[in-house]
Amino acid sequence: MKNINNHPYHLVDYSPWPLTGSIGAMTMTSGMVLWFQKSEMYLLMLGMLINLLTMFQWWRDIVREGTFQGKHTNKVVKGLKLGMILFIVSEVFFFISFFWGFFHSSLSPSIEIGMTWPPKGIKTFNPMEVPLMNTMILLCSGISVTWAHHSIMNKNHSQTLQGLIVTVILGILFTMLQAYEYMEASFCISDSVYGSTFYMATGFHGLHVIIGTTFLMVCLLRHMMFHFSNIHHFGFEAAAWYWHFVDVVWIFLYISIYWWGS
16 A cells, blocks of 8 residues: 655655664774784775765665655755754864864973974975965865856756866865875874874865765766756755865865964
8 A cells, every 4th residue: 555644754764874884984993993003904995895885875775765756855855954054063163173272282382392383393384385276276166066056056957067077176186186295294193293283184174075075976976867956956055065164174274274383
């Protein structure tokens, strides 16, 4: 007998993906410990594989529910928007902790680091070189993702496609330049509190750029398969919000750590 809901809410079906995601996360973190201590990567690779398979299948199920089964009603999308906003707020406080650690040490450097900032022996990056280039790349990617968003609202499929392609390319370029910068660095994460705060803040931001680029790549594939319309495209909208958040965090990182902190 056909079940007809008399409410607009989405009562989710049983799913194995939260369980497999938890197992993957535990396996990956255990594998990181093994990698750090014994330089063995097999457990880390297994954990990453479990996580990637979980992400793919969980994302597939949500796309299926929202696009083909019609379960993402206006009421459900309103809840998803609120959830995304709260998630981004939690991410803001996550980065505030890194800025707090940085300013705590830089505004009042302790005697252990010579009462000077940056600590003696640390050769900082020139903020007018690769960091400035990365800033311009991220600012341009914010423009291109906004272009794509306005195009999708105006039913312009080709310009949305172009905007998303440009944004994804800029995200990948940013990650490549960040990796190049790390390889060229004269200090590492264990070089006093400067190395710790620098790599924790910029490293986690780089991880968020990779996540945001993946998010936008999925949106690009979905757009190519005509999953979005001008009134039903929250998956893309959430990716755009996340990308703007990543942009704003980088501006604060550039001003405080690269420019003022050097």
